[in-house]
Amino acid sequence: xxxxxTGFWVAVALAAVGFLVVPSLILQSPIEPNMGFVQKIFYFHxxxxxxxxxxxxxxxxxxIAYLFKGSERGDRLAVAAAELGVLFGVCTLTTGxxxxxxxWGVWWQWDARLTTSLLLFLMLVAxxxxxxxxxxxxxxxxxxxxxxxxxxxxxxYKSVDIWRTVHPKTTxxxxxxxxxxxxxxxxxxxxxxxxxxxxxxxxxxxxxxxxLAALRLDAEDELAEGRR
Amino acid sequence: MTMMTAPWKRxxxxxxxxxVLAAWTGxxxxxxxxxxxxxxxQEIPAGRFVSIAYGxxxxxxxxxxxxxxxxxxxxxxxxADVKRQLGPKG
Numbered sequence: 001x002x003x004x005x006t007g008f009w010v011a012v013a014l015a016a017v018g019f020l021v022v023p024s025l026i027l028q029s030p031i032e033p034n035m036g037f038v039q040k041i042f043y044f045h046x047x048x049x050x051x052x053x054x055x056x057x058x059x060x061x062x063x064i065a066y067l068f069k070g071s072e073r074g075d076r077l078a079v080a081a082a083e084l085g086v087l088f089g090v091c092t093l094t095t096g097x098x099x100x101x102x103x104w105g106v107w108w109q110w111d112a113r114l115t116t117s118l119l120l121f122l123m124l125v126a127x128x129x130x131x132x133x134x135x136x137x138x139x140x141x142x143x144x145x146x147x148x149x150x151x152x153x154x155x156x157y158k159s160v161d162i163w164r165t166v167h168p169k170t171t172x173x174x175x176x177x178x179x180x181x182x183x184x185x186x187x188x189x190x191x192x193x194x195x196x197x198x199x200x201x202x203x204x205x206x207x208x209x210x211x212l213a214a215l216r217l218d219a220e221d222e223l224a225e226g227r228r
Numbered sequence: 229m230t231m232m233t234a235p236w237k238r239x240x241x242x243x244x245x246x247x248v249l250a251a252w253t254g255x256x257x258x259x260x261x262x263x264x265x266x267x268x269x270q271e272i273p274a275g276r277f278v279s280i281a282y283g284x285x286x287x288x289x290x291x292x293x294x295x296x297x298x299x300x301x302x303x304x305x306x307x308a309d310v311k312r313q314l315g316p317k318g
Contacts, residue, residue, distance in 0.1 A: 038277055038278060045281070095281040095285065098280055198292060201296050205296050219313055
């Protein structure tokens with residue numbers, strides 16, 4: 001297998017710098033008067049939610065390539081993205097209640113945004129379970145499931161505008177104070193970089209597994225020839 | 229149709245007035261807050277919540293990196309083993 005390129009290691013170095021710089025930018029950003037210090041969770045909570053959406057779209061894209069063109073690469077991309085969707089879903093669904101407890105006084109509220117987000121997370125979990133335990137048709141079943149998950153993403157995003165919810169609306173990012181905006185976009189860039197790096201290494205693992213399966217088939221063929 | 233006499237009309241009006249008054253005072257009493265002093269202050273620690281939130285994110289990412297790296301190491305090891313079994317042709 002090819003070694004990871006220079007670009008990958010430059011990105012890792014950039015992410016390491018980001019880990020040092022971004023928290024200080026967040027601490028320097030002004031404190032929101034209504035919610036206070038707990039609002040600072042927002043700077044990582046929202047990018048994590050966006051990465052969950054992005055993962056779902058990438059998973060659906062890879063699944064389409066696999067379902068309609070039989071692309072193995074598309075399938076590898078889909079499973080890597082689905083896992084990242086679950087990872088960032090865990091981050092979103094645990095940081096959100098921490099914020100909610102302080103801002104709303106409750107850990108969880110069955111409102112449209114929270115419920116549809118949980119549903120999206122469960123769909124991604126179902127994708128991984130279908131692949132693992134779905135038998136021979138599991139991969140195709142999971143790929144079809146990912147399309148439904150992708151349809152759910154716009155609903156999750158627009159839910160706060162369609163229904164009355166306790167969750168802040170989509171306009172919250174566009175109306176941020178200038179210093180808050182710097183902190184938010186730098187955190188967003190850092191999380192996107194981390195997501196990209198994780199996707200690259202996860203796809204490498206999937207490719208290595210495919211190589212191993214092909215090698216095992218060769219070994220079995222050779223063994224069968226030897227017996228004849 | 230029966231006609232209502234004057235005393236009955238008065239009684240009905242009086243009952244209606246009592247009912248309206250009772251409903252109004254009941255609502256007013258329910259909306260009244262009682263002032264209590266020297267109760268312990270309920271403060272949710274925001275700093276701790278923010279630290280926990282960031283901690284969860286970075287721990288989750290770190291755990292995932294470790295998991296994928298371990299998986300890669302194991303699969304690469306298995307590839308090397310199978311190649312060794314296949315011999316020079318593999």
